[in-house]
Amino acid sequence: MAGKFEVYTDKAGETRFRLKAGNGEIILASEGYKRKASAMNGVESVKKNAPNDDRYERRETSSGAPRFNLKASNGQVIGTSESYSSEAARENGIESVKKNAPDARIEDLT
DSSP, X not given: OOOEEEEEEOTTSOEEEEEEOTTSOEEEEOOOBSSHHXXXXXXXXXXXXXXXXXXXXXXEOTTSOEEEEEEOTTSOEEEEOXXXXXXXXXXXXXXXXXXXXXXXXEEEOO
């Protein structure tokens, strides 16, 4: 099963998207957007930027768990990963975004 973007409305009424791998695991999540069109632009930006390794900012949470941000060419964060148990797991997550995002279908749950 291929990856997919889910576009949804959160409890605060903002539109968000998440990228799920073929196994249903969330591999990237967005911030909240006031307008659905802005969230859809975010999806397109993820699709465009995902293949470029230099767009990934490898970070750690305050407790030291590895995670990453995907950034647009202007440096703005367009998606954030979950926390991972190891740096190797984080790299697998990045590879999954690179593989799944460019051709992922969009499921509108709003």
